[in-house]
Amino acid sequence: MLRRAALRVTRPRVAVLSAVHAHPHADTDAIIRAVRRELPEVSHQAVYDALRALTEAELVRRIQPSGSVARYESRVRDNHHHVVCRACGRIADVDCAVGEAPCLTASDDHGFSIDEAEVIYWGRCPDCSDTGNLRPS
Amino acid sequence: MLRRAALRVTRPRVAVLSAVHAHPHADTDAIIRAVRRELPEVSHQAVYDALRALTEAELVRRIQPSGSVARYESRVRDNHHHVVCRACGRIADVDCAVGEAPCLTASDDHGFSIDEAEVIYWGRCPDCSDTGNLRPS
DNA sequence: ACCGTTTTCTGGAATGAGTCAAGAAAATGG
DNA sequence: CCATTTTCTTGACTCATTCCAGAAAACGGT
Numbered sequence: 001m002l003r004r005a006a007l008r009v010t011r012p013r014v015a016v017l018s019a020v021h022a023h024p025h026a027d028t029d030a031i032i033r034a035v036r037r038e039l040p041e042v043s044h045q046a047v048y049d050a051l052r053a054l055t056e057a058e059l060v061r062r063i064q065p066s067g068s069v070a071r072y073e074s075r076v077r078d079n080h081h082h083v084v085c086r087a088c089g090r091i092a093d094v095d096c097a098v099g100e101a102p103c104l105t106a107s108d109d110h111g112f113s114i115d116e117a118e119v120i121y122w123g124r125c126p127d128c129s130d131t132g133n134l135r136p137s
Numbered sequence: 138m139l140r141r142a143a144l145r146v147t148r149p150r151v152a153v154l155s156a157v158h159a160h161p162h163a164d165t166d167a168i169i170r171a172v173r174r175e176l177p178e179v180s181h182q183a184v185y186d187a188l189r190a191l192t193e194a195e196l197v198r199r200i201q202p203s204g205s206v207a208r209y210e211s212r213v214r215d216n217h218h219h220v221v222c223r224a225c226g227r228i229a230d231v232d233c234a235v236g237e238a239p240c241l242t243a244s245d246d247h248g249f250s251i252d253e254a255e256v257i258y259w260g261r262c263p264d265c266s267d268t269g270n271l272r273p274s
Numbered sequence: 275a276c277c278g279t280t281t282t283c284t285g286g287a288a289t290g291a292g293t294c295a296a297g298a299a300a301a302t303g304g
Numbered sequence: 305c306c307a308t309t310t311t312c313t314t315g316a317c318t319c320a321t322t323c324c325a326g327a328a329a330a331c332g333g334t
Contacts, residue, residue: 008301008310028291043313048292050311066201069291083249092247106258110229112220114260121243123251145281145330165320180284185321187282206320 005057012042016050020060021074025091028070065091065120081119087128094121142194149179153187157197158211162228165207202228202257218256224265231258 001017002009012035019034020026026034032047051072054060058077064070065084071091081094096119106114127133138154139146149172156171157163163171169184188209191197195214201207202221208228218231233256243251264270 064203094243106231111263112260114258116259118257120255122253123249126248
């Protein structure tokens, strides 16, 4: 994967890439901890650098719902969206509702050339609905 | 407005509310500077507190595109979305493309009870398209 | 208008995700 | 295996936002 993206293959990058595959929607700190289970000596900077390189190469996708730190996932180039729980922050994937790349149509684009439409659905996850957990809001 | 929302009416809150009305999509720092033009002595904490109170009362709306600090706007409860320029960060409003509250339908909601669909269109604004400005990405 | 209660504001310190920078280490191409 | 280029380590640093304690201001009732 890395080679195909013209990225040098290093231990930290391999470990970061598989950590993202293993833990979808994990934040940077969780990824650092996961990576260190295999490579105890990696610096946090190496992980930040790897995540940036992988994101720019579009091998991983970075998402950051309001009020959250950056999170990463391996599903990429497939135009999917996310549901986020207002109470516990849990994130789940949602396939685009209307087909191919439909949301890419704004009513008035103000002259912008748009290349992506990102959708975040906000609500409560089943657990927080059931338990009446109201935290954050 | 404040009274109708059951909020105490204080000078800082009034100033913050009108600053948000005067400068749509301004970040907290810009709001602090705008407020201090009228009330030079307000603490930044007062502005943060006011913005939170106003956001919770739904008198202003907080938005935070990935990689940006928090921004505030006064258009509220009208289900509109945003276009963000990848190069310069400029933000413009976009009315919802499909009518009433249509985007509120996810293909599979994973049992979440969804109350809002937030859409961010990413692209380049007219200026950055013309000048070839490629910064950030 | 005044008082007591409650909320908000001031001032300053603290937190924490993320970035910067310099030199050491590792990866690639020949 | 060597030279070149990129990446990693270490540690300092930035900056938005939050926390805290005491002072000040707003509201409800008399």
